[in-house]
Amino acid sequence: MPRPPKFRRVEYEPQFTYFKPAGIPKWLLEELILSVEEVEAIRLKDMEGLEQEECAERMNISRPTFQRILTVARNKLAHALIEGKAIRIEGGNYRLAENWQSCKGCGFDFGKPKGQHGHGHKANKCPKCGEDYVGKQLNE
Numbered sequence: 001m002p003r004p005p006k007f008r009r010v011e012y013e014p015q016f017t018y019f020k021p022a023g024i025p026k027w028l029l030e031e032l033i034l035s036v037e038e039v040e041a042i043r044l045k046d047m048e049g050l051e052q053e054e055c056a057e058r059m060n061i062s063r064p065t066f067q068r069i070l071t072v073a074r075n076k077l078a079h080a081l082i083e084g085k086a087i088r089i090e091g092g093n094y095r096l097a098e099n100w101q102s103c104k105g106c107g108f109d110f111g112k113p114k115g116q117h118g119h120g121h122k123a124n125k126c127p128k129c130g131e132d133y134v135g136k137q138l139n140e
Contacts (some may be wrong), residue, residue, distance in 0.1 A: 035092030050051035105131030
């Protein structure tokens with residue numbers, strides 16, 4: 001059985017999710033899909049100018065995983081710009097930073113599903129150690 005995907009921590013959810021070359025009808029264009037975590041990798045590295053290690057920490061992933069995400073995202077952008085393709089931003093394995101929690105028991109950081117704000121018994125349990133009380137929200 002494959003390992004479940006690890007959610008990436010994303011601080012910014014894109015407001016604009018579709019880009020296309022000017023003057024070409026949308027129905028004639030081939031689309032490339034850019035995931036939300038790929039956009040976050042580009043934002044952290046290319047817009048904020050952070051080092052890869054810091055980017056990886058902020059997304060709660062390893063540096064090699066960050067490098068893979070960034071390489072794929074840049075490749076998609078290059079193809080879209082050079083070949084005149086549309087870019088659609090959607091999907092991915094991520095949790096917004098505002099829904100990110102840190103366990104006071106073991107220190108494990110994890111994403112809670114959108115809309116879950118600590119209500120109910122299971123919402124306050126750490127998925128790693130099972131500690132009943134989940135600590136402060138991480139809103140860096």
